[in-house]
Amino acid sequence: xxxxxxxxxxxxxxxxxxxxxxxxxxxxxxxxxxxxxxxxxxxxxxxxxxxxxxxxxxxxxxxxxxxxxxxxxxxxxxxxxxxxxxxxxxxxxxxxxxxxxxxxxxxxxxxxxxxxxxxxxxxxxxxxxxxxxxxxxxxxxxxxxxxxxxxxxxxxxxxxxxxxxxxxxxxxxxxxxxxxxxxxxxxxxxxxxxxxxxxxxxxxxxxxxxxxxxxxxxxxxxxxxxxxxxxxxxxxxxxxxxxxxxxxxxxxxx
Amino acid sequence: xxxxxxxxxxxxxxxxxxxxxxxxxxxxxxxxxxxxxxxxxxxxxxxxxxxxxxxxxxxxxxxxxxxxxxxxxxxxxxxxxxxxxxxxxxxxxxxxxxxxxxxxxxxxxxxxxxxxxxxxxxxxxxxxxxxxxxxxxxxxxxxxxxxxxxxxxxxxxxxxxxxxxxxxxxxxxxxxxxxxxxxxxxxxxxxxxxxxxxxxxxxxxxxxxxxxxxxxxxxxxxxxxxxxxxxxxxxxxxxxxxxxxxxxxx
Numbered sequence: 144x145x146x147x148x149x150x151x152x153x154x155x156x157x158x159x160x161x162x163x164x165x166x167x168x169x170x171x172x173x174x175x176x177x178x179x180x181x182x183x184x185x186x187x188x189x190x191x192x193x194x195x196x197x198x199x200x201x202x203x204x205x206x207x208x209x210x211x212x213x214x215x216x217x218x219x220x221x222x223x224x225x226x227x228x229x230x231x232x233x234x235x236x237x238x239x240x241x242x243x244x245x246x247x248x249x250x251x252x253x254x255x256x257x258x259x260x261x262x263x264x265x266x267x268x269x270x271x272x273x274x275x276x277x278x279x280x281x282x283x284x285x286x287x288x289x290x291x292x293x294x295x296x297x298x299x300x301x302x303x304x305x306x307x308x309x310x311x312x313x314x315x316x317x318x319x320x321x322x323x324x325x326x327x328x329x330x331x332x333x334x335x336x337x338x339x340x341x342x343x344x345x346x347x348x349x350x351x352x353x354x355x356x357x358x359x360x361x362x363x364x365x366x367x368x369x370x371x372x373x374x375x376x377x378x379x380x381x382x383x384x385x386x387x388x389x390x391x392x393x394x395x396x397x
Numbered sequence: 398x399x400x401x402x403x404x405x406x407x408x409x410x411x412x413x414x415x416x417x418x419x420x421x422x423x424x425x426x427x428x429x430x431x432x433x434x435x436x437x438x439x440x441x442x443x444x445x446x447x448x449x450x451x452x453x454x455x456x457x458x459x460x461x462x463x464x465x466x467x468x469x470x471x472x473x474x475x476x477x478x479x480x481x482x483x484x485x486x487x488x489x490x491x492x493x494x495x496x497x498x499x500x501x502x503x504x505x506x507x508x509x510x511x512x513x514x515x516x517x518x519x520x521x522x523x524x525x526x527x528x529x530x531x532x533x534x535x536x537x538x539x540x541x542x543x544x545x546x547x548x549x550x551x552x553x554x555x556x557x558x559x560x561x562x563x564x565x566x567x568x569x570x571x572x573x574x575x576x577x578x579x580x581x582x583x584x585x586x587x588x589x590x591x592x593x594x595x596x597x598x599x600x601x602x603x604x605x606x607x608x609x610x611x612x613x614x615x616x617x618x619x620x621x622x623x624x625x626x627x628x629x630x631x632x633x634x635x636x637x638x639x640x641x642x643x644x645x646x647x
Contacts, residue, residue, distance in 0.1 A: 154511075167511065220512035227516065246512045253505050316516065318529070319502035321428075351429055360505030361428040361498045363528050364606040370516035382614030385429055389612065392424040 149175040149236060152244040153188065155200055158257050161264075165257065167246075177237040181224060182207060182214060184236055201260040209233040209373065212308030215315070216261055217248040222312035222371040230310065230373040250311050252320035254357040265311050267357040268325060274353035275346035276329040278339050291337050304332040306374040316371035319360030324368035326354050327384035328376045334387055347387040428501060431494050436607035438491040443604060443633070445484055450636045456643060460573040467572045488542070495535055527602035534595035541592030548579045580644030589641050597634030601627050 150173040158165025172188050179187070182204050189199035205213035214231040218224035224234040239245065247261060255263040293301075305328070313324035330347050333339025339346075362381055369378045413422040424430035452470070455463045470477065547553035548562075552575070555562040562578050579585055605626030608614075613622060 217510060217512075220510060220514035221516050225516075248510055248512075251506055251508055251510055253507055318506075320505035321502070351427055355428050358505055359428075360502035361432055362610070363432075363498075363502075363531070364602075364609045365526065365528050367515060367517060370518075378609070379614050379616070382609055382612045385433065385610060386612035388424075388429045389433065392430070393421060 147177050148173070149177060149239060149241045149243070151175055151184075151239065151242075154244060154246045155261070156248045157200070157260055158249075159259065161256055161258055165260075175236055177235070179236045180207070180232055181216070181218070181234040181236065182232050201258075201262045203262050204232060207232040210308060212310040215250050215263065215265075215310060215312070217246075217250065217315055219246050222250075222315040223310075223373050227370070228373055228375050230308075233373075250315040252311075252314050252359065254320070254322070254359050255311060255314065263311070265309070267359070268309050268311065268322070270357065271322070271326060271350055271353045272329060275342070275349035276333070278333060279342065280338065293336060297335050301332050301335040304328040304335070304376060304380050307332075307372075307376050308374060310373060312371045312373060313368035313376075314359065316367045317360065317362075318365060318367065319363055321362045321368075322354050322357070322359040323362035323381045323384070324372065324376055324378065326350055327380035330384045330387055331380040334383070343387060344391040347384065347391050351384075351388055428498070431498055431501075432610045435491060435494045435498065436610040438487045438494070439603050439607050441487045442484075442491065443600065443629070445487075446633050446637075450633060453640055454636065456573070456576065456640060460571075463573045463576075464571065492535070492539065495532060499532055527598050528606065530595075530598050531602060534599040537592050537595040538599060541588055541595075544585070544588055548585070549576065577643065580641065582644075586641070586644055590638075593634050593637050593641060596637070597631050600630030600633060604630055 150171070153170045153172055154167045155170060156165055157168045170188060170192075172184070172191070175184050175187065182202070185200060185202055192199045203213045203215055205211040207214075209230040209232060212230075214223075216223065216231045218231065218234070223229055223231045225238055226234050249255075249257050249261045250263045250265075252263075254267040255265055258264050307325060307328035309325060311325070314320050314322050317323075330343075330350060333346065334343040364378075364381075366378050369376065413419055413426075415422070425434050452466055455466050473480075552562060552570075554560045560582060562575060580589075603626075605623045608622045608626065
C-alpha cells in the first residue's frame with residue numbers, strides 16, 4: 144500500500160507578526176496518508192516542528208466540517224485548493240501526488256492583514272455585517288411560520304445566498320481583492336425576503352459604504368470569486384446588489 | 398496614481414454639493430457607483446463606435462458617397478459640436494474612472510501572491526482573461542485617438558510638416574482622398590492595427606461586463622449577453638480593420 148502515503152515538499156509563508164516581514168520556508172514531510180485532510184497534514188507537520196523545537200505554523204481552523212468559514216489558505220495559487228466547492232478542511236491529500244511541492248500562502252488583501260503565518264484578520268467582514276447585514280425587528284414570541292407567505296423560488300434564492308460562510312475566498316481569489324461576492328450575498332439574502340426587504344435601501348448603502356471603507360477593491364466581473372467559493376454563491380448576487388444599489392441611490396428616498 | 402485620483406475627483410467634489418443631483422454624484426465616489434458610471438460611459442462609447450463604423454464603411458461605396466456623408470454631417474453645425482463635446486466628456490469620464498478604480502484595486506492588494514491559478518473551468522486565459530488587459534488596451538486606444546483625431550480632424554501632422562498629405566483636412570479638402578492617404582502612412586498602419594486589436598480585446602470583456610455591472614444578469618439571458626457582447630466587440634473591431642485594409646488597396 145505504498146500508494147497510500149506521500150512525501151511532500153511544503154513551501155509555507157512564515158511571518159512572525161502583523162508588522163514583520165515574512166517569507167517562504169520549505170519543509171519536507173513524509174508519510175502523509177492520502178486519507179488525511181489538508182489541515183490534518185499541517186497538524187502532522189506542526190507536531191514534527193514542535194518535537195524539533197521549532198515554532199509551529201499558525202493557521203485558522205475551527206469546525207473542520209466545511210461550515211464555519213474559519214479555514215482559509217491559498218494552496219498552489221487557488222483559494223481552498225484545487226477542489227471545487229470545498230473548504231480547505233474538506234480537501235483531502237489524495238488530490239496531491241507523491242513528490243509534489245505545495246505552496247501555501249495566507250489570503251492576501253489589505254483589508255485582511257496577516258496576523259501570523261497563514262492567519263489573517265477577517266474582522267473587516269464583521270464590520271460590514273454590523274453596518275447593515277441584519278433585520279431590526281422586535282423579537283417577541285416566535286411568529287406563526289405561515290403568517291408571512293414567501294414564494295418557494297424566493298426562498299431558494301435567499302437560501303443560496305445565505306449559504307455564504309464568510310471565509311473570504313472570494314476576496315482572496317479576486318485580482319482586485321474585491322469583497323463584492325460576500326457583500327452581495329449578505330445584501331441579497333435579506334433583500335429577497337419580506338422581513339429583510341423593509342430595510343433594503345439603507346442596508347445596501349451602508350454595507351457598500353463600509354466595504355469601500357475597509358479598503359476592498361472594485362468588481363471587474365472575472366467571476367473568479369464564484370469559482371473559488373466553497374459554497375458556490377452565484378455572481379447573480381453581485382448583479383442584484385448593483386440593482387439594489389442603483390435603486391437605493393436614485394429612486395428610493397428614506 | 399493616488400494623486401491622479403485626487404486631481405480627477407475635484408470636479409466631482411464640486412458637483413456633489415449641488416442640490417438635487419448631490420446624492421447621485423456622491424454615489425460616483427463609491428466602488429459600485431464608479432463601475433456603474435464606467436459601464437454607462439463605456440456603452441455610450443460603443444454606441445458611438447457603431448455609428449462611426451456605419452458612416453466610415455461608406456468609404457467602400459466610393460468618393461462621392463463618403464464625401465456627401467461627411468458634408469451632411471458637418472452641415473449639422475452647432476449640434477455636431479455639442480455631440481463632439483459629449484463624446485469627449487464620455488471619454489474623459491471613462492478614463493478618469495479607469496485611473497481611480499485601478500488605484501483602488503492596487504490599494505486593495507499591496508503584496509501579491511507567489512502563485513495564482515484560476516479555479517474557473519471555462520476560461521481561455523487565466524487570471525481574469527481579457528479583463529487583465531483593460532488598462533493597457535485602454536491606453537493603446539487613447540494613444541490611437543490622439544493620432545486619429547490629429548490626422549483626420551486637424552491634419553496636424555501635415556501642418557507640422559511631418560507628413561505630406563496633399564488633400565487637406567476635413568474642412569477644406571477632399572476628405573475621401575485625405576482618409577485614403579492617411580491610411581497609407583506607415584505610422585498609421587502600425588498604430589491603427591495595434592489599437593484596433595486592442596479595441597477588440599477591450600470590448601470583448603467590456604460589453605458583457607458592463608451589462609453585469611448594471612445588474613443585467615439572468616440565467617436565461619447570460620449566454621446571449623456574454624456571447625452577444627463578444628460578437629459585437631469583434632464585429633466592431635473587424636469592421637474598423639476592414640477600413641484599415643483599405644490602406645493597402647490601390
